[in-house]
Amino acid sequence: MNSNSEASKSNAERLIDELDKGVGYGSVPAAIFGNDDLYKEELNKVFGRCWVFLAHDSEIPAPGDYVVRKIGEDDFIVVRDEDGKINVMLDACRHRGVQVCRSTSGNTSHFRCPYHGWTYNTKGALVGAPLWKNALEGTAKEDNGLAHAPRVELLHGLIYASLDASAPPLREYLGGMAWYLDLLFGLNEHGVEVLGPPQRFVFDADWKSGSENFAGDDYHLGTLHRSVFEIGSFPVSFAENMKGYHIQASPGHSLSFSMANSVDEPGPKFLGFPEALAASFNTARISAEQLEVARRARVFVGNVFPNCAILALPVTEDGSKHAPTAALTVRLFQPKGPGKVEFWNWFFGYKNMTPEQKERAYTAGLGTFSLSGVFEMDDTEPWTTISRSGNSVAIDKLGFKLNYKMGTPGIGIAEPVRENWPGPGEVYRTRYEEGVQRNMYRFYADMMKAAPGEWPSFEMDAGRSTALRKDADAKAPSAAEALEK
Template identity: 65%
Template sequence: MTTHPANADSILADLAEGLPIGRVPATLYGNRELYEREKLNVFARCWVFLAHESEIPANGDYVLRKMGEDYFVVVRDEDGQVNVLFDACVHRGVQVCRADSGNTSHFRCPYHGWTYDTKGNLVGAPLWRNAFGGLDKGSNGLRAAAKVDSYQGLIFATLDPSAPTLKEYLGGMAWYIDLVFGLNDAGVEVIGAPQRFVIAANWKSGADNFSGDDYHLGTLHRSVWEIGAYPIPFAANMMGYHIQASPGHSLSFSMAPTEDEPGPKFFAFPERLTETFAPREGRLSAHQLDVARRARVFVGNVFPNFSILALPIIEDGADPTGVLTIRTWQPIDEGHFEVWNWFCGYKNMTSEEKAHSYRSGLATFSMGGSFEMDDTEPWITVARNGRSTAADVLGLSLNYQMGMPGIGIAHPVQDWPGPGIAYWTRYEEGVQRNMYRFYLDMMRAEPGHWPDLDFAPELIPGSESYGIDRLESLR
């Protein structure tokens, strides 16, 4: 490994050298030059999550969101089309959207009054004939994202016209999004506005954690078991799968070995609701339904910074209830990011069921939640050490070797019904290595060129299959 002085190229070289043996340079979490390159090579090129369709149901509805550090207006125009518009007037670059959300027919710049419709077209300005008579309005509209698309109601955009389609970008991850957001025809909606809070850490810590860092549960979150807020014993909770769904996108399931195993089903969604879950031709397979039925926890990250979590929570001694939260890790600089945190529920849940799920989410995964506050402090110190002189001079590399050949009990599974590469059990870090391989590819990609989205997994030829049949021997 190279040592000081750390710069973007040397850190990426260290990452390329270290990943095959499960090592990641600590300076990945705190280098300013590297962060500046991330803004261009990651956040300006990848598909970035912005909003859920339920937040802008009517024509004229809009929300103000971010891609990297930059603000964009996500708005449904008069034809029902969703547009993603850079929030900068083309006259002087002034922000034209002055509210986090609302409904409007036009956006008017407060500086000189240039006015745009919900498609981003320039439609006029004060004293137009005197000031700009003869100017081509058509070439002076708000700048838009290169591509906009949605999947299961989740709206994404990219600034890169050479980017693959959203479905190609998600790859196998789409299969897993289906079995959280597409279990019935009603679909999912956002419950309330997103929470926002700033953490003095690097955005990659959040993405890394939600890619499937389950090893920290028994130490960092031990108090959650002690107070009885989580219904699955720790040993049983660690039984499940890590899945590299597609390049960059990873997830983890805590899962019952059979449908008859005691404990929550379908992430502890209400039984009345789960009776509406069923396979549907071309939309949800029997395999997906079976995985969802046995699933206790789903935690995953769509690269770069969109994470999903579904899990059972016990609130005030009541029966476990399913909590579904989605969140983004919005970068501010190399040592700070802002969490945007939404709670979701199925549209055909009762108002009482939604309220119960929302309260349980607030108690655990929110700015004052028990899980959330546990995670914050370690991430802060990761960023602090990542930008330290000592980490640079000493060439500190971090250990990401769990689950590699000969290390731990996790092994590849050959009979997993879904796409991607699956490991049993959750004592495994290939999901994070998958994230960093794609990160490295994006950081080194030339403009207009994309990494190969065909999977090159960490498979071990001839390895033994460790599936749910091994549960008893691994307990």
């Protein structure tokens, strides 16, 4: 490309080019966090196209039940109509674009615009307006309904939507990540339900910081969350917790398991769920291999690109009074402007849990992973400074790059697992590596560079970034070799 073409590129395009060229080798431009120009492109090319988590169907169990959620910065009504179908509709009247839903949740038979009174049913159809004969006779009502998200699908009751009609089916988009979501949400035939409305709070950070953290940043646990181990909020030592695997399940989607080497090792099993509940976990909806992985698992933490984080682990808000129990959370890092994010946090339980088990799980989760929880108070401080640095003049002038090299050839002790792992994806032992973050940013760069209607491959063995991965794997030292170095 000639120098004139390079000079004509926007700041956002140059940043994505830098990321695209360097991420396979662990080099990430710091300016991708909090950059104003890049943020506008993300709303269009990431949130305007990818599958985005909105709600769980247990939040809207009855006809007329609705919640208002976001895709990017846009409000959408998620409502169950009188036929039981779930509709996802832009919260904007067809007449003047006025917001028609004025509550974040509730039950209704219709939505009425406060400006001119245009009224829509729960299917989004325009059913009337004041003085119709005088003002609007001859208008085709069927052409003036609320705008629907073109793609809506459910997975274990999790409601996802995409604004891109060309988006692949949800399971294809998830690729290997679907295997792990099936494992967690399908442990028994009863399924899961929300234990309360989502918590929400806003803080100054870039949405990508939260997403990459939940893709599998375990390295920070021994420093930022050291107090959690010291006060007994988590029942495993830091060293034991780092045993396990990082998994690039499919392009963009990554997760991390803290896991015992065998079911005979001491410590929590089945992510810390009570033994009486774990007795109901079975292979009615999952495979024997998935059940075995869950049996050995201590922590499940993952991110469905772009911004849907999922976590299951044993915790307690007060170790002197309560033994740890499993908390299962789904959380969103909702973009709310450059360098600003709204955190949404749901707690889930399996439907066949007793009321006491649900209360204990909810309370333990609130004391650890919530606005007042120790983990959130720890995490939000460094995330705030990351976006502050990313949007600084000095970062831009210096071309400052961040180090995401852990687990690349010769760096660290992580080694690829070639055999004896039953699930999909590229798997690494131990949890000291950053391939899961590199996987997220490779896909992010692909989405930011993709033309309208074009999609990156969802297979781990396809695409230009695979060459970098295979090259890295071929040269990667064993754990013993790395330790010798």
